[in-house]
Amino acid sequence: xxxxxxxxxxxxxxxxxxxxxxxxxxxxxxxxxxxxxxxxxxxxxxxxxxxxxxxxxxxxxxxxxxxxxxxxxxxxxxxxxxxxxxxxxxxxxxxxxxxxxxxxxxxxxxxxxxxxxxxxxxxxxxxxxxxxxxxxxxxxxxxxxxxxxxxxxxxxxxxxxxxxxxxxxxxxxxxxxxxxxxxxxxxxxxxxxxxxxxxxxxxxxxxxxxxxxxxxxxxxxxxxxxxxxxxxxxxxxxxxxxxxxxxxxxxxxxxxxxxxx
Numbered sequence: 001x002x003x004x005x006x007x008x009x010x011x012x013x014x015x016x017x018x019x020x021x022x023x024x025x026x027x028x029x030x031x032x033x034x035x036x037x038x039x040x041x042x043x044x045x046x047x048x049x050x051x052x053x054x055x056x057x058x059x060x061x062x063x064x065x066x067x068x069x070x071x072x073x074x075x076x077x078x079x080x081x082x083x084x085x086x087x088x089x090x091x092x093x094x095x096x097x098x099x100x101x102x103x104x105x106x107x108x109x110x111x112x113x114x115x116x117x118x119x120x121x122x123x124x125x126x127x128x129x130x131x132x133x134x135x136x137x138x139x140x141x142x143x144x145x146x147x148x149x150x151x152x153x154x155x156x157x158x159x160x161x162x163x164x165x166x167x168x169x170x171x172x173x174x175x176x177x178x179x180x181x182x183x184x185x186x187x188x189x190x191x192x193x194x195x196x197x198x199x200x201x202x203x204x205x206x207x208x209x210x211x212x213x214x215x216x217x218x219x220x221x222x223x224x225x226x227x228x229x230x231x232x233x234x235x236x237x238x239x240x241x242x243x244x245x246x247x248x249x250x251x252x253x254x255x256x257x258x259x260x261x
Contacts, residue, residue, distance in 0.1 A: 010036065011044050015053060015064075020130065024061040081205070081214055082114055084247045088240050092218055093118035095236055096229065103132065103139050103215045108158075110139055110215070123198045123221060135159035136166065138190040138200030142215045145179040145188065146204045151211075152176060166193065187234035187241075197222055201233050203241030207248040216241045 013034055017025055025033075031041055045062065048054040052067030076082055085102045092100040097119035104113045110132040126132055134140055134155070144155055156163060156172045156179075169175040182188055190200045202217035216237055225233075 007044075010034075010040075011047065014041075014044055014048060018064055024057055024063050026060045026062070030062075079113075080248060081244075085114060085205075085214075085216070085244055088216065088244050089114055089116040092116070092216065092237065092240055096218070096220060096233055097224060098218045098220045099123075101126065101139070101215075101217045101219065103217060105143050105212060105214055108134060110134060110143065113214075119221070123195055123219065126194075133162075133194065135162035136190070137194040138188045138202035139215045139217050141179070141182060141188040141190060142202040142204045142217070143212050145183040146206075146212045148211060149176070152179065187238045189230070189234065191222065195219065199225055199230070201230070201237050203237045204245075205241050205248065206245040213248070214244075216244065 014030060017030060017033060027038075027041060027045060030036070030045075031038060034041070036044070045054060049056070049062075049065070052065045052070070054062050055065035057063045081102065081104065089100045089102055092098075093116035098117075099119070099122045100116045101112050102114040104111050112126045112128050112130055112132065115126075115128060132139060135144075144152060147155065153172060153176060156175050160172065160175075163175050164170060168178045186203075188200075188202045190202075192198060194200065198219050199222045200217055200219050202215050204212040205214040205216060207213050218233060218237060220233070
């Protein structure tokens, strides 16, 4: 693409329209939503179709195209988090009937990138690629509690209503203090906040930047847990998060050293 930064953002804006709730768009609907002129929109659509990011669905509709699948294939083969995390997920799922999740944190989204299921009737409703709520559940808490303070406060401001509803505090400072206290307790636990009847147990994953980049989580039917088993799984998940963080940190440091040679 021979597009400047503004054009690049506008093209990405078209891709951002697609979601689980809205899988298909017509050009007229895109214009109404984004405010682009017809010539500009059609130029961007042609660029995206030629590159395989959009495909025609019937005479008017547009959906995401095959290039997305190709990039997903390449990500699975190249992403260090996935390559290192796959074995860790299998071990977690083997410890107790559950769904073990590896969740990537980027921008303002939490996204499941891999999972292992070891229960015949899983209750988790977040397969690979499905975004998760930022302010609810153990996964969210594992990220928010370990963010640098400035970033944490910004996220609290953005999600203040939801965090208040969960009883974490009434003000930004109160919620920040509650999250800070949670950070001292190892794995983060939430009961039924995202899926009824499910306990989430989560630990953050760091790279060399020492900011959380992902979360390991087990979602477990609450009826299969007692206090002893919950503590056992919390310890196991925290150890797994530490193991994965150490692996990513080592790889990141090696990359820096090699890049400087």
